Amino acid sequence: MQTHSSSVVAVKAARALLELTERDYPSVEEYLRTLERNSNALRRANPSHASLHNTQHEIVQTVRDADPDDLQAALDLTSETVNDVVERVETGKRRAAAAAADLLVDDDTLLTHDYSTTVLSALARAIDDGATFTVYVTEARPRYLGRKMARRLAEFPEIETHLVVDSAAGHVLPDCDRVVVGMDCVVDEVLYNRVGTYPIAATAADVCVPVTAIGSAAKVVDGGFAFENEERAASEVMLEPAEGFEIDNPAYDATPTRLLDSVVTDEGVREV
Secondary structure: OOOOOHHHHHHHHHHHHHHHHHOOOOOHHHHHHHHHHHHHHHHHHOOOOHHHHHHHHHHHHHHHHHOOOOHHHHHHHHHHHHHHHHHHHHHHHHHHHHHHHOOOOOOOEEEEEOOOHHHHHHHHHHHHOOOOEEEEEEOOOOOOHHHHHHHHHOOOOOEEEEEEOHHHHHHHHHHOOEEEEOOOEEEOOEEEEEOOHHHHHHHHHHOOOOEEEEOOHHHEEOOOOOOOOOEOOHHHOOOOOOOOOOOOOEOEEEEEHHHOOEEEEOOEEEEO
């Protein structure tokens, strides 16, 4: 959860449930209780990940609603559902990237924040179609995942990559054609993403630069999910002791979708 996108976490968590199908159980009901208990534990591990919540809920409910007659049927249905969910999430990321690539114009100057495999895939697809870009990447303090993004982008000779500190976003945005970011989730017309996204989107709106958020449809939630921010360790911000003050280190911030130009998922492009 510290190094992977929320979609990767959702896939890994779904596959983790397959370990339960390799055990022995005295009854179908005991297996269903075990499945639900483990799924709940996975969801509680990071309540901010909507895709984790959605995929785990779907797996458990699909198996329970089927009301399997025997244990083997329950185990087989679990395996089948997990594989279907994983395939849909992974396919969703690819389709979202393909849809986003169509929005990217050759020779555009872009700004991106944090590390997003879907954004990376969108740029790679556009490059395959012959595009070239200049991309500004913010460091994404305090864990500097933007540096990881910059290193990956630097592997493409078609991309002129610039790494900037987070506070320099406002300096470079007037030179940009578009901001492209990933998403942890979109809940009730609010984009939750790596902290620092909101000020970038607000500044982009002020200088009339469109902002596009990209992710699988599994990350878009209309109801039944309450986003819970994560307060990360103070040591990520400062190693020495904080004497006389508190260190706050929220993982995500909330960006109203009215500040975005579009939200791109595997279901298409939604202008907001």
